[in-house]
Amino acid sequence: MKLKPIVKWAGGKRQIINQLIEFMPKVYNTYYEPFFGGGALLLELSPKKAVINDINQELVAMYKTLKNKDDFKLMINKLKEHEAKHSKEYYYEIREVDRKDSFKDMPDWEKAARMIYLNKSCFNGLYRVNKKGYFNVPFGQKKEVKTFDEDNILNVHKYFKENDIEILLGDFKDVVVTAAKGDFVYFDPPYDPIEDKNSFTTYSDNGFNKADQERLATTFKELSNKGVYVMLSNHNTEFIRNLYKDFNIHIINAKRMINANAKGRGDVEEVIITNY
Numbered sequence: 001m002k003l004k005p006i007v008k009w010a011g012g013k014r015q016i017i018n019q020l021i022e023f024m025p026k027v028y029n030t031y032y033e034p035f036f037g038g039g040a041l042l043l044e045l046s047p048k049k050a051v052i053n054d055i056n057q058e059l060v061a062m063y064k065t066l067k068n069k070d071d072f073k074l075m076i077n078k079l080k081e082h083e084a085k086h087s088k089e090y091y092y093e094i095r096e097v098d099r100k101d102s103f104k105d106m107p108d109w110e111k112a113a114r115m116i117y118l119n120k121s122c123f124n125g126l127y128r129v130n131k132k133g134y135f136n137v138p139f140g141q142k143k144e145v146k147t148f149d150e151d152n153i154l155n156v157h158k159y160f161k162e163n164d165i166e167i168l169l170g171d172f173k174d175v176v177v178t179a180a181k182g183d184f185v186y187f188d189p190p191y192d193p194i195e196d197k198n199s200f201t202t203y204s205d206n207g208f209n210k211a212d213q214e215r216l217a218t219t220f221k222e223l224s225n226k227g228v229y230v231m232l233s234n235h236n237t238e239f240i241r242n243l244y245k246d247f248n249i250h251i252i253n254a255k256r257m258i259n260a261n262a263k264g265r266g267d268v269e270e271v272i273i274t275n276y
């Protein structure tokens with residue numbers, strides 16, 4: 001059974017998964033995904049050995065919980081409790097929790113359950129925090145909420161638990177230092193914005209600016225020189241094409257899935273860049 005993402009995430013790759021697979025190397029050693037997000041590609045492929053990373057602390061807490069037997073059970077029970085208590089008032093009560101000092105001491109499994117519950121019951125299912133780093137998406141108006149697909153979440157748990165999957169929290173650059181010749185790295189960073197008022201480019205409180213895109217291009221080159229297979233997704237902008245002009249640039253059409261304004265959903269050009 002194919003695994004599916006546990007949370008809906010801005011920039012989710014479900015829609016272009018077949019195109020990504022088409023551009024991947026057929027054989028590789030360790031799989032690396034330094035901007036993991038919802039992790040659609042890894043879950044689709046379910047490699048036996050992988051290193052995944054994100055800079056979003058709550059998201060990483062969720063994946064660590066999905067890997068741990070005891071924490072996983074606690075999280076599922078908490079999710080059932082959230083479903084049973086669900087209402088507009090309850091949503092705002094849970095949403096406000098990250099404003100309190102005690103939030104930092106909340107165990108990972110409880111943070112994970114909170115994140116999944118908010119993701120499933122907030123407006124449009126998007127993750128967004130304000131400048132202070134607090135979750136600030138309004139209530140999604142659902143009367144009832146289903147926070148997980150039982151078969152899928154059990155299979156994802158089993159997959160993380162039974163395979164060699166390392167889960168890290170940090171900057172993309174620090175994660176790939178262990179990548180060696182024959183390994184595969186897939187970079188799916190926050191995209192370089194296209195000049196369009198509808199585009200959604202804010203993923204966490206740490207924005208990803210032009211200097212970060214340049215830093216990423218340098219890391220891409222360093223890995224390439226080591227003989228690592230590297231693949232990267234981004235918007236098809238002049239800035240990105242220029243940064244990767246020495247590599248193979250494939251242009252594809254992708255549907256933009258998360259947008260506050262439904263009219264803004266449409267085709268956008270993306271690139272898949274490879275060094276092989």
Ligand SMILES: C[S@@+](CC[C@H](N)C(=O)[O-])C[C@H]1O[C@@H](n2cnc3c(N)ncnc32)[C@H](O)[C@@H]1O
Pocket residue numbers: 009010011012013014034035036037038039040041053054055056170171172173188189190191203204206207208
């Ligand atoms: C485009 S999303 C990834 C989408 C994902 N591939 C999916 O299918 O859902 C980008 C991710 O990069 C993370 N991120 C932002 N800056 C980062 C950094 N400097 N290092 C690592 N991750 C970062 C964000 O938290 C976000 O989850």
